[in-house]
Amino acid sequence: MDGARGAPRRTPGMTDVARLAGVSHQTVSRVLNGHPNVKEQTRLRVRAAMEQLGYRPNRVARTLVTGQSHVVGIVAQNTALYGPTSVRTAVERSVNAAGFAVGVASVPALDRSSIAEAIGRLLDQRVAGVVVIAPVTSANEALDDVPDDLPMVVIGGDPGRLSRLVTIDQRHGARLATRCLLAAGHDTVWHVSGPAGWYDSAERVLGWREALLDAGAEVPPVLAADWSLDAGYEAGQLLARMPSARAVFAASDHLAMGVMKALRQAGRSVPGDVSVVGFDDIPEAGYVCPPLTTVRPDFAAVAEQAVRLLLSQLDGSPPDGPPRLAPVVPALVERDSVAPPR
Amino acid sequence: MDGARGAPRRTPGMTDVARLAGVSHQTVSRVLNGHPNVKEQTRLRVRAAMEQLGYRPNRVARTLVTGQSHVVGIVAQNTALYGPTSVRTAVERSVNAAGFAVGVASVPALDRSSIAEAIGRLLDQRVAGVVVIAPVTSANEALDDVPDDLPMVVIGGDPGRLSRLVTIDQRHGARLATRCLLAAGHDTVWHVSGPAGWYDSAERVLGWREALLDAGAEVPPVLAADWSLDAGYEAGQLLARMPSARAVFAASDHLAMGVMKALRQAGRSVPGDVSVVGFDDIPEAGYVCPPLTTVRPDFAAVAEQAVRLLLSQLDGSPPDGPPRLAPVVPALVERDSVAPPR
DNA sequence: GATGCTAAAGTGATCGCTAACATGCCAGGC
DNA sequence: GCCTGGCATGTTAGCGATCACTTTAGCATC
Numbered sequence A, B: 001m002d003g004a005r006g007a008p009r010r011t012p013g014m015t016d017v018a019r020l021a022g023v024s025h026q027t028v029s030r031v032l033n034g035h036p037n038v039k040e041q042t043r044l045r046v047r048a049a050m051e052q053l054g055y056r057p058n059r060v061a062r063t064l065v066t067g068q069s070h071v072v073g074i075v076a077q078n079t080a081l082y083g084p085t086s087v088r089t090a091v092e093r094s095v096n097a098a099g100f101a102v103g104v105a106s107v108p109a110l111d112r113s114s115i116a117e118a119i120g121r122l123l124d125q126r127v128a129g130v131v132v133i134a135p136v137t138s139a140n141e142a143l144d145d146v147p148d149d150l151p152m153v154v155i156g157g158d159p160g161r162l163s164r165l166v167t168i169d170q171r172h173g174a175r176l177a178t179r180c181l182l183a184a185g186h187d188t189v190w191h192v193s194g195p196a197g198w199y200d201s202a203e204r205v206l207g208w209r210e211a212l213l214d215a216g217a218e219v220p221p222v223l224a225a226d227w228s229l230d231a232g233y234e235a236g237q238l239l240a241r242m243p244s245a246r247a248v249f250a251a252s253d254h255l256a257m258g259v260m261k262a263l264r265q266a267g268r269s270v271p272g273d274v275s276v277v278g279f280d281d282i283p284e285a286g287y288v289c290p291p292l293t294t295v296r297p298d299f300a301a302v303a304e305q306a307v308r309l310l311l312s313q314l315d316g317s318p319p320d321g322p323p324r325l326a327p328v329v330p331a332l333v334e335r336d337s338v339a340p341p342r
Numbered sequence C: 001g002a003t004g005c006t007a008a009a010g011t012g013a014t015c016g017c018t019a020a021c022a023t024g025c026c027a028g029g030c
Numbered sequence D: 001g002c003c004t005g006g007c008a009t010g011t012t013a014g015c016g017a018t019c020a021c022t023t024t025a026g027c028a029t030c
Helices: A014-021 A025-032 A042-051 A058-067 A083-098 A113-124 A136-143 A170-183 A199-214 A229-239 A254-265 A284-287 A299-314 B016-019 B027-031 B040-055 B059-066 B083-095 B112-124 B137-145 B170-183 B199-214 B228-239 B253-263 B283-287 B298-315
Strands: A071-077 A102-107 A129-133 A152-155 A188-192 A247-250 A275-277 A294-298 A331-333 B072-077 B101-106 B129-133 B153-157 B190-193 B222-224 B245-248 B275-276 B294-296 B329-334
Touching: A014 A025, A014 A042, A025 A042, A058 A071, A058 A136, A058 B059, A071 A083, A071 A113, A071 B190, A083 A129, A083 A299, A083 B083, A083 B101, A102 A113, A102 B083, A113 A129, A113 A136, A129 A299, A136 A152, A152 A299, A170 A199, A170 A247, A170 A275, A170 A294, A170 A331, A188 A229, A188 A254, A188 B153, A229 A247, A229 A254, A229 B283, A247 A254, A254 A275, A254 A284, A254 B283, A284 A331, A284 B228, A284 B253, B016 B027, B072 B083, B072 B112, B072 B245, B083 B101, B083 B129, B101 B112, B101 B153, B112 B129, B112 B137, B129 B283, B129 B298, B137 B153, B153 B298, B170 B199, B170 B245, B170 B275, B170 B329, B190 B199, B190 B228, B190 B253, B222 B228, B228 B245, B228 B253, B245 B253
Parallel strands: A071 A102, A071 A129, A129 A152, A188 A247, A247 A275, B072 B101, B072 B129, B129 B153, B190 B222, B190 B245, B245 B275
Antiparallel strands: A102 B101, A294 A331, B294 B329
């Protein structure tokens, strides 16, 4: 029954510091929070006592009384996909830079109930605010359930949403990609799209179509895929059988890689026979053969904007405050996978 | 001054539920924690009251009194690199599956003070335990500073460490890769290594050398790089100038891709002139040209082992308990980047 | 009918902190 | 002299749960 050897002496609290410094615990609290009305001499004594005891303030207790945890929750899908991961990483960095800790509620899938539950879990932890990375329609519905007074920012949600949203201008990126192929002299551009339900997919289709229409080009049917390399490969096999398909805009670099592999296997060269443009600028993009022309979204900028927007809500500016931020515009990165038709 | 419309009615607490159900707060607590000695009828009344008020237990308060937060902290570098990200994702999944929430302390760099500080931040949040993903020597030092009684698991740390460590058998993976090239008929195998300070780098070098020595093959000098594609490219340029280099084991798929690009540019074909094997099995590996033979670590298995190990510490089994787990063994994935010399 | 035992509930203290108010002290103005 | 007021500090009351007791009720036993 005497159990663990070594006294189970718990970590020192404010009272311990106070006793050692010969003041009341409240004075210790004041020193801790930088309250002005403390004599310099006292402050030093308290600081010394803290040092000596190795005192660390208990954030949990503080959170209980203030109701503010200084933790920002991130809701994201549990995936290693490049895009979402990059956004997440960038958001974490920005959140930390703003002096907040991060709590993660990663969900297996982005359906309504999973997201609602994830937000609930974060709420139970009394997070100060939430960043939701959920660029799919099903996620958007869940967002209606969240209490109005919870500071929140959505990344990559419904572009039709009016507030608390930060996005990349997917449509503009898609236009860039398509125009680049058109400018190389192609009559039209085929499109391998991402999965249904993703705003990224839908917006990229829209941008592609717009660019085609603007140029008076024919609009071929969309080849629907998901985000996997395999799906790109399958779409590529289809494309390889159509000699008229000479230019392809793939909705992601992974899809583009799949397409190129299928094309290569079918004996069609890139960019000789077929030009290809991707989207995301994954690190590998410049190292496949041929190096892939693609569109680069600025994830860091998105994250910064999101955190800034969240912070403004925490500062108590009206919840429906800043009407709508301009989406972050991506840039075209030209490499060697585009050539004129021959 | 009347500020927000709508009474700032705070979220209901146990007392509110108790009042509505006509019991004491303690009974509510008992219902919440599934304590046996509660009459079925009472239990139902309390449940109904909770439902009606939309009651959610305050985890913060619970943590304060129990000292247990049911949050597992993850310390990891803030990066989107495939390996670390995959591990992290897998760990989050396992932690969630075990019924814990996750708090992340991502650090900009894996140096000693950053890690110590990150752990400190997590400690302040009273995390139940910590998973440190830090496969570098500088991180290992920081681990000596952590209090003995904090449940902790290190992923990818010093293989010499005796306990609380989960690793991938990097050395075995490297042997697999090297032997595969040797088995194809090559006299020897060159190695492009990861950056100094990473256990992954060091272990892979060791495994490579072992396999060479076992086969009685000559051991060429190591070409040191970091994890970037670019570094692989540079190493590849070197290799391309050495006609005798016919087989290369790159310490990661990214490095392999860089090497292959340089080789291709120099007019040397893979695997015709030079065979290449990578490490990691990134999703793109099967889609580069030629599809890359590589070594696949089982990240999910590592994560599960880590969480199991952590949980066993939480359950109060002795801190220095299970001596040492066997490292997770990776598997060779054969594709088309290896061929006999000609 | 007093006693004992157990299930089902209640009471009060406590976790470590902050907020609000109370106190003591010393300056200045009527 | 006494009030007013700003400092520097102490005191007390929570925040919302759990924990260690105590109390009450119900029933079998002596």
